[in-house]
């Protein structure tokens with residue numbers, strides 16, 4: 001896996017967080033990377049960072065919930081780099097609230113990005129990979145795709161959907177040379193967990209700071225006692241992307257949370 005220089009990798013939601021690090025780690029191994037996000041400013045910074053590692057990068061403003069937007073972005077990937085070998089459908093949003101607190105609009109927002117976004121992205125990517133006769137698709141699920149979690153019911157439902165969809169498409173395309181897998185990260189200290197409005201902030205006990213909530217949650221929830229870094233997730237994604245006989249799997253990188 002030391003040289004991926006002929007490979008073209010597309011990562012959604014890669015303006016920051018886990019997605020950006022996945023893109024950087026592929027670029028370090030020589031791959032050409034295209035990154036998509038809603039946020040143009042984040043994309044510009046991410047492209048610069050990838051180029052600083054000597055990688056070839058293309059930033060694309062695109063919305064994973066919109067099929068035409070994804071087709072347009074992927075058209076640019078192919079016209080720039082010639083093909084599409086790996087697609088990481090990483091874009092996602094979190095929502096927290098009890099059943100009394102969440103409203104139908106909250107449900108729709110979470111489902112739209114996390115579940116429909118993976119469906120739309122996969123549909124557009126397969127339009128390129130099928131005629132090519134090769135490719136690896138990796139969808140971001142979560143530990144929340146493998147177990148129920150109080151006050152995260154819409155997020156959990158959206159991630160269970162990602163795993164069910166992944167398994168079904170993996171079967172559908174099994175003979176085409178394309179693998180389709182999901183990853184289930186545990187607790188990663190991106191904006192999703194840290195800072196104002198993040199999960200640690202929302203899960204604070206009375207009198208607790210955000211930092212104390214983060215420490216308590218990760219040590220009590222993760223058997224290994226430490227959080228996962230975006231690099232830990234990138235390592236797994238890179239491995240899965242090259243594993244030709246691995247398909248229809250939902251791989252947890254969670255320090256044992258779902259064991």
Ligand code: NAI
Pocket residue numbers: 012013014015016017018019036037038039042062063064065090091092093094113117140141142143184185186187188189190191192193
């Ligand atoms: P993040 O919030 O740091 O990054 C998500 C990125 O997705 C942002 O740059 C955002 O602009 C982009 N995005 C949101 N909606 C979009 C849309 N409609 N179209 C295109 N881009 C869009 O989140 P993080 O932590 O990096 O999460 C990445 C993935 O990993 C998500 O699917 C998340 O559910 C999953 N995950 C994260 C965990 C964590 O502990 N941080 C744990 C398990 C799963």
